Amino acid sequence: MKKSRTNLMVCAGSGCVGAKSLKVKNALQEELKKWKLEDEVTVVLSGCAGVCTRGPIITVYPEEIFYENIKIEDVSFLVEEHFLKGRPVEKFMYKEPVERLAIPRMSEIPFFKHQVLRVLRNKGLIDPDKIEEYIARDGYSAAAKALTEMTPEEIIKVVKDSGIRGRGGAGFPVGVKWEVCAKMDSGQKYMLCNGSAAIKDGDRALMESDPHEIIEGMIIGARAIGATKGYIYVRTDYTIAVERLQKAIDQATEAGLLGEDILGSGFNFDLQVFRGGGAFICGESTALIHSIEGKRGTPRLIPPRSAEAGLWGKPTILNNVETLANIPLVIINGADWFKSLGTDDSPGTKVFALTGSINNTGFVEVPLGIPIRQILTDIGGGVPGAKRGRKFKAVHIGGPTGGSLPESLLDMPLTFDDIEKAGAVMGSGGMVFMDDNSCMVAMAKFFLEFNADESCGKCVPCRVGTKIMRDMLIAITEGRGREQDINALQEISYDLIVGSMCGFGQMAPNPVLTTIKYFREEYDSHIRDKWCRTGMCRELATFYIDERICKGCGVCLRACPTKAIIGEKKKPHKIIQELCLHCKTCYDACKFRTIRVLPFSAREASETELAELAEAIAPVVAVKKTEKAEKMEEVE
Amino acid sequence: MAENIKILVVDDEPIVIRSAKRILGAEGYDVEGASGGREAIIMMEKKNYDLVLTDLKMPEVDGITLMRWIRKSRPETGIVVITGYPSQETIKEALELGIIDYVPKPFTPAVLLDVTHRALEWMKGKIPEEEIPKEEFPPSMISELDRVIKEYKNKPGSTIPVLQRAQEIVGYLPPIIQKRIARGLNVSTADVHSIVSFYSFFSMKPRGEHIVKVCLGTACYVKGIEAVVTKLKAELKIEMGGITDDKRFSMESVRCLGACGLAPVMVIDQDTHGTLEPKKVAQILDEYRPVSKETT
Numbered sequence: 001m002k003k004s005r006t007n008l009m010v011c012a013g014s015g016c017v018g019a020k021s022l023k024v025k026n027a028l029q030e031e032l033k034k035w036k037l038e039d040e041v042t043v044v045l046s047g048c049a050g051v052c053t054r055g056p057i058i059t060v061y062p063e064e065i066f067y068e069n070i071k072i073e074d075v076s077f078l079v080e081e082h083f084l085k086g087r088p089v090e091k092f093m094y095k096e097p098v099e100r101l102a103i104p105r106m107s108e109i110p111f112f113k114h115q116v117l118r119v120l121r122n123k124g125l126i127d128p129d130k131i132e133e134y135i136a137r138d139g140y141s142a143a144a145k146a147l148t149e150m151t152p153e154e155i156i157k158v159v160k161d162s163g164i165r166g167r168g169g170a171g172f173p174v175g176v177k178w179e180v181c182a183k184m185d186s187g188q189k190y191m192l193c194n195g196s197a198a199i200k201d202g203d204r205a206l207m208e209s210d211p212h213e214i215i216e217g218m219i220i221g222a223r224a225i226g227a228t229k230g231y232i233y234v235r236t237d238y239t240i241a242v243e244r245l246q247k248a249i250d251q252a253t254e255a256g257l258l259g260e261d262i263l264g265s266g267f268n269f270d271l272q273v274f275r276g277g278g279a280f281i282c283g284e285s286t287a288l289i290h291s292i293e294g295k296r297g298t299p300r301l302i303p304p305r306s307a308e309a310g311l312w313g314k315p316t317i318l319n320n321v322e323t324l325a326n327i328p329l330v331i332i333n334g335a336d337w338f339k340s341l342g343t344d345d346s347p348g349t350k351v352f353a354l355t356g357s358i359n360n361t362g363f364v365e366v367p368l369g370i371p372i373r374q375i376l377t378d379i380g381g382g383v384p385g386a387k388r389g390r391k392f393k394a395v396h397i398g399g400p401t402g403g404s405l406p407e408s409l410l411d412m413p414l415t416f417d418d419i420e421k422a423g424a425v426m427g428s429g430g431m432v433f434m435d436d437n438s439c440m441v442a443m444a445k446f447f448l449e450f451n452a453d454e455s456c457g458k459c460v461p462c463r464v465g466t467k468i469m470r471d472m473l474i475a476i477t478e479g480r481g482r483e484q485d486i487n488a489l490q491e492i493s494y495d496l497i498v499g500s501m502c503g504f505g506q507m508a509p510n511p512v513l514t515t516i517k518y519f520r521e522e523y524d525s526h527i528r529d530k531w532c533r534t535g536m537c538r539e540l541a542t543f544y545i546d547e548r549i550c551k552g553c554g555v556c557l558r559a560c561p562t563k564a565i566i567g568e569k570k571k572p573h574k575i576i577q578e579l580c581l582h583c584k585t586c587y588d589a590c591k592f593r594t595i596r597v598l599p600f601s602a603r604e605a606s607e608t609e610l611a612e613l614a615e616a617i618a619p620v621v622a623v624k625k626t627e628k629a630e631k632m633e634e635v636e
Numbered sequence: 637m638a639e640n641i642k643i644l645v646v647d648d649e650p651i652v653i654r655s656a657k658r659i660l661g662a663e664g665y666d667v668e669g670a671s672g673g674r675e676a677i678i679m680m681e682k683k684n685y686d687l688v689l690t691d692l693k694m695p696e697v698d699g700i701t702l703m704r705w706i707r708k709s710r711p712e713t714g715i716v717v718i719t720g721y722p723s724q725e726t727i728k729e730a731l732e733l734g735i736i737d738y739v740p741k742p743f744t745p746a747v748l749l750d751v752t753h754r755a756l757e758w759m760k761g762k763i764p765e766e767e768i769p770k771e772e773f774p775p776s777m778i779s780e781l782d783r784v785i786k787e788y789k790n791k792p793g794s795t796i797p798v799l800q801r802a803q804e805i806v807g808y809l810p811p812i813i814q815k816r817i818a819r820g821l822n823v824s825t826a827d828v829h830s831i832v833s834f835y836s837f838f839s840m841k842p843r844g845e846h847i848v849k850v851c852l853g854t855a856c857y858v859k860g861i862e863a864v865v866t867k868l869k870a871e872l873k874i875e876m877g878g879i880t881d882d883k884r885f886s887m888e889s890v891r892c893l894g895a896c897g898l899a900p901v902m903v904i905d906q907d908t909h910g911t912l913e914p915k916k917v918a919q920i921l922d923e924y925r926p927v928s929k930e931t932t
Contacts, residue, residue, distance in 0.1 A: 015898045018908030052897035053911055204895070236800065236837050237849070237893060239906055277796055277835025280891050294793035295827075296834040312792065355855035355896040362897040399892075400854060430896060432854050446857050454891065456834075 005040040006083065009124055011057040013048025013208055014240050020072065021056035027072050028058075031079040041083050047209020049124040051111060051362040054094070059106060059124060066106040067092040097359045097381050111360045114378045116341060118349045119325040120365045123209045128244050131251040134212040140257055142328035146220045147265040150331075152182055155224040159327065161335035163347045168194055168283070168320030169427050169503060171346070171416035174327075177317060181225040181307040184315035191222040191230040191269075192292070192311065192318040195241065196276045196283050202351035202363040202429055203321040207234065207241035210325070211248035215271065217324030219257065220331055222269045225317050229270050233288055236275040245273050280400075280454035284502050285310075285318045287456065298458045299502035322351055322429075342368035346415035350429060357383050357390070357435040366414075373410040376433065383435050389593065394440060394519070396432040398425035400450045401507035403514030404440060423514040425507060439536035440519040441526050445473035447511035455505065462505030465496045469512060477537040479600060481527035486516060531599035538582035542602035543595055545586075546614045547572035550594045556586035577603050641756065642666045642683070646676040646690040646702065647718065652741070656689065659745045660752060673697025677705055680713075687714045687755055689739070692726050700726065703733045714759045716751060718743070732822060768812055780805050781813070785820035795821060795831055799838060808839045836890065844879045844886035846924045848872075851901045853892030861900035865889075867914035868902075871921055884925070 010016075010025040025043055032038045049057050054068035065088050070078065074092065081089045093102040094109050103109050117123070126133040134140070146155050160175025181189065193214060195207055207214060218230050234242050249271055252258045260268045274292050281287045282297040289311050291297035310316025326348060330338050339347040346368040352375065353363045359381030366375065372395060376382065383392050394404040403424030405412070412418050416426050434443070452466040469492055472485050493509030500506045516523060525531050532540040545556070545565075550572035557565045557573055564580045567573030575586070587595045596614045598605075605613065643665050645656040653669030660667045668685075670676035674697045676690070688706060692699035699717065706713050717730050720741035730738065736755040739747060768778060784801045788794035798817055799809060806813055809832050818825040832838040850865055869875060872885050879886040895901045898910025909920050 014895055014908050015910055018895075018898070018910055050897075052895065237890060237903070275797070275800055276837075277800070277831070278837035278890065279835050291796065292793055294795040294831070296830050353855075353896050355899050356858045361899070396854065430854065432858055432896075434858060438858065443858075447854070450852075450854075450891065 004042040006042070006063075007061040008041055008043045009046040009059045009061065010043060011047070011049050011055060011059075011124060012045040012128075012240075013052060013055070013205060015048065015052025016055035016057055017240065019055040019069075023072055024056050024058075024070055024075060027075040028079065031075050032083065035079065035084050037079070037083055045127050045129070046124045047122065047126065047128045048205040048363075050120070050205065050364065051360065053361050057124075060088075063088070064106050065104050066094055066109060068094055097384075110381065111362070111364070111379055114366070114374065115364050116349055116367055117365050118329055118341075119206065119213065119322060119351065120209075120363075122213065123205070126210070128209055128211055129247055131212060131248065131255060134210070138332070139212055139328075140216055140252075142331040143216045143219045143257065144263055146223055146331050147263050147267055152224045152226065155220060155331065156182060158335050159224070159330055162330045162338040163335070163344075164323065164326055164330060164338060165346065165416055166320060167322035167326070167350065167426075167429070169425070171426055174319065174323055177307055178221065178224050180305070181315045181317050184308060186315050188229070188312075188314045189225055189227040190311045190314060190316040191218055191225065191227040192288070192316060193218055193230070193232040193324055194283065194285070194288060194318055194320045195232055195234040195238070195245075196288060202353050202365075204238055204241055205363055206321050206325055206351070207238070208244055211241075211245045212252065213325045213328060214245075214321055215248055215252055215258070217319075217327035218271060219262070219269055220327050221317060221319060221324065223267055225315070227317070228268050229272075231272050231274045231292055231311075233274045233276055233282070233292060235278055237278060242273060242275060249273065279456070280450075281456045281502075281504055284504055286502065288318065289316065296456075298456045299504070301501055343413065343415050345417055350414070350426070352429045352431050354380050354431050354433070356396075356431075356433040357392075357438070358433040359384050369413045369415050371411045371413055372405070372431075375414075375431070376410065380433065383433070385435070390435045390437070392433065393436045393438055394434045394443075396424075396434065396443070396511070397430070398427035398507075398510070399430050400447045400454070401425060401504060401510055402427055402430070403510045404434070404443060404518065405514065406518040408518075423510060423517060425510065427507075437534055437536075439477075439532050439534040440515045440522045441473065441532070442477055442534075442536045444512045444515045445470070445477050448473055448508075451504075451508040455508070459499075459501040459505060461496050461499035462501070462508060465492050465500075465505075466508050468492055469509065473512070476523065476526050477532070478539045479526075479530050479537075481523075483527060485527065486520075486523055490516060529599050530601065533597055535582070535584045535587055535597035538584070540600050541582055541584075542577065542598040542600060542605075543575055543580060543582060543584070543587060544598050544602065544610050544614055545573050545575055546594045546596055546618070547574070547611070549592060551592055553591070555589050555591065556595070559585050559589035561585060640666070641687070642668070642685045643687045643689065643752070644668050644670060644676060644679060644685040645718075646670045646673065646688060646694070646699070648672055648691065648694045652691070652718065655745075656748065659748050663749065665752070673699065673702035673705075676702055680706070680710055684710070685713055686759070687716065687752070689716045689718050689752075692717060692719045692730070693721060700729055700733070703730065703735070707733055714755050716755050734822075768816070773806065773813075777805060778816075781816065782820065785817060789821060795823060795828060796835075799828070799832060803838060808842050810840060810842075836888075839888070841877070842879060842883070842886075843888075845884050846886075846904055848885055848887045849890045849893070849903045850876075850887065851891075851893045851895070851899070851903075852889045853896065853899070855896035855899035856892075856901055859899040861912070863914045864900055864902070864912045864917060867917045868921075871918055885921070 010021055028043050032041050056070050058067040058070050078089055081087050088104055090102045093104050095102050106112050156175055156178050164174045165171035166174055222230055232245055258271050276282050279297050282291050284299045285306050287297040287299040306316045306318055342348045349365050350368050351363055351365045355361045364379055383390050394406055396404040405422055409422055419426050448470040452470040455462045455466050457463045475481055489512055493513050496509050497506050530540050535541040552570040562579050562581050564576050565573050598613050602613055645653050647653055648671055657667045670679055672694045690699045703715055715735045717735050717738035736758055737751050739751050781802055788798045803809055814828045815825050818828040872880050874880055876887055876889050893901050893903055900912045901910045
């Protein structure tokens with residue numbers, strides 16, 4: 001790297017590129033040239049910083065000043081102020097959500113402060129398209145150590161001692177799996193990387209921001225098990241990841257880190273990118289292997305395990321992206337270092353993708369074993385709209401085959417086993433936060449629609465079971481639910497768990513089981529009272545404006561798509577039930593929280609009955625009180 | 637029924653030719669014999685045969701070599717293998733050369749007759765290669781496709797990469813293209829179709845100039861992608877999976893684009909559009925429309 005006074009890292013992750021970060025980079029360079037600053041300030045593209053909603057993101061080094069949402073038209077002002085006059089620009093900095101104070105330094109922003117970066121240590125710091133930058137940060141030294149100073153047995157021992165568990169799914173110990181494969185007597189073996197799991201923000205970001213880290217992990221793994229060929233399986237729609245990985249492989253091959261006689265060790269390893277066809281089930285190991293073989297990606301019965309008979313019937317190791325990214329660090333720093341974070345059973349760190357009703361979305365790396373609450377409040381910055389009374393309701397962990405956990409489990413440590421015990425899976429590491437506006441029955445329906453759609457159809461319990469469950473859930477959300485449905489859903493879930501061939505079918509009922517377990521009252525309310533209290537299930541809700549508090553501001557009136565709301569300015573408005581589509585638009589639009597979600601039966605109710613119902617769910621005294629408190633808060 | 641059907645029996649054992657002539661001749665087939673591959677080729681140069689029954693192991697020019705020649709020079713001729721030593725390797729090779737069937741030696745008259753009848757029936761049902769409409773698929777496109785097929789031919793597991801490249805070249809994968817790929821890679825059309833229909837990336841319908849992929853993943857659902865989809869449908873006047881009348885846009889759904897932090901998300905061509913709101917939709921679509929509004 002060229003020495004210059006300042007380095008300007010422009011994020012080139014998918015999110016920022018989508019927000020035109022590449023154009024911003026060009027604009028920056030032109031602007032710097034205009035002021036003849038191009039030798040002093042170097043503009044570099046970097047990998048994803050993890051806060052994709054705030055893109056394009058620019059970080060200024062060495063001061064570590066973090067700018068967000070930089071638009072092309074902001075560039076000239078930014079260059080003039082910061083780089084010419086030396087005054088960092090507050091208005092482009094991150095502002096903490098409560099007091100709106102600007103926080104200039106990246107390391108002080110809570111979102112970053114509470115993270116521990118291991119696999120993501122290079123994010124936003126190196127240009128993923130340049131192997132020299134990875135090498136400059138000790139890249140490939142682990143591969144060199146593994147190939148020239150260690151025997152395959154020694155590599156496996158370190159990995160086994162570290163206790164690292166697979167980051168992709170069930171958390172099987174990596175070293176144990178490698179050992180089985182290494183012992184297989186076979187001419188050809190394969191080393192595979194699973195970059196296909198859907199809902200894997202973190203994996204995608206890793207492939208985009210630090211592709212060499214994954215390649216290095218694969219070289220070490222291949223050496224340990226004795227594989228000479230490898231594939232990185234990536235979904236075709238991850239365009240940037242595919243390009244970066246291909247480029248990284250080409251560079252590593254040119255540098256003699258892939259190919260024949262790597263680093264003079266006599267070890268050969270040939271690595272290719274395989275673009276998958278986009279099927280959720282291909283995250284399952286045997287299905288992924290079928291897909292590389294050029295077949296339909298359907299799973300098969302296990303045993304035999306892939307480590308014994310995998311790709312083309314040869315012993316094969318399949319590890320997930322994040323697992324492989326950990327391997328170089330384990331080799332360089334040793335097993336004890338790895339275990340210094342996390343818990344005894346779940347050592348190390350884990351990348352989670354935060355999304356949904358949470359202030360800071362993006363992906364984060366934290367030590368395993370920390371409570372979910374810390375992620376929600378310290379890193380995630382809490383639930384948006386908390387001031388207006390929005391409350392946390394559930395966090396869904398593990399994607400469509402994961403589970404939704406309630407507030408009572410927020411202090412549960414995040415470990416493989418605790419999550420599983422609670423009914424979710426670590427799996428993808430996706431965390432979707434939901435506030436009290438989300439209907440849990442509707443969420444379960446959404447996941448089962450997904451799972452029924454993505455079931456590959458090979459085995460009956462999964463193919464038929466997911467569809468029956470989906471139809472039952474649709475019936476419940478549309479007001480056709482029966483009392484016995486809850487039991488039936490649980491029974492069918494059990495059939496899927498014991499009868500399905502692969503992990504997908506066995507875990508497909510998780511969203512239903514966890515929502516029944518933790519949010520049973522919502523099912524009861526849907527079935528018995530025909531009432532979705534969140535108003536998400538439109539067949540089961542009646543919207544009513546509480547005339548006692550309505551200010552008559554007219555926002556809902558303008559927002560309503562069917563003009564079902566009438567009322568004069570500054571006088572309480574009214575919803576004409578016969579015209580209402582129950583779309584909830586007015587509810588979201590109202591700033592004074594005057595709209596009540598009443599049961600389906602209220603559509604026929606008289607004005608006085610409606611007022612009584614509204615009073616029953618939200619007594620007006622209490623409402624006025626909170627409103628007052630809120631105003632006080634705002635004044636303060 | 638058997639009139640005018642010419643069959644050539646190739647075997648280095650004269651008894652096989654004699655018995656074949658006796659059995660098939662009685663049914664009215666016109667049967668001739670050749671004692672080896674070389675003689676068979678010379679005979680076939682002079683005359684067309686409908687069906688060749690050939691041994692595999694023969695001195696000088698063997699069955700496999702003969703079949704290769706037939707595939708190249710007389711592709712319309714059907715082949716049935718008669719063999720006493722069916723080893724896995726040779727059978728696999730023979731199957732790759734597109735034989736119709738094989739008869740193990742020794743055989744009974746009934747078996748030989750049955751196999752011959754079936755082979756001829758099969759050939760009758762064989763559909764000639766479909767003509768690829770030139771207006772829709774220009775010859776340059778097809779030759780590019782054939783080049784890709786050739787590049788991957790005989791490589792294991794090449795069907796998916798070929799289909800991906802084919803979709804890039806043609807834009808979508810209609811049955812006629814699937815058939816051409818199957819033939820080129822020497823796999824069954826059913827196999828190719830089973831892959832095309834399985835993976836959501838492959839499309840059997842024509843796609844627009846710009847492809848709008850809407851994420852229906854969990855995060856996008858929670859963040860309200862449904863309202864965005866409703867707006868997109870209204871703006872483009874198409875349903876999910878449809879294509880606009882001017883062929884400018886087609887809309888598809890995908891299961892998580894892996895950009896959950898940006899939810900709700902859609903991707904148009906290669907551009908990611910995050911934190912969508914229904915009211916932003918029209919403006920985003922305009923970026924992909926020609927500048928002058930009158931034309932649209």
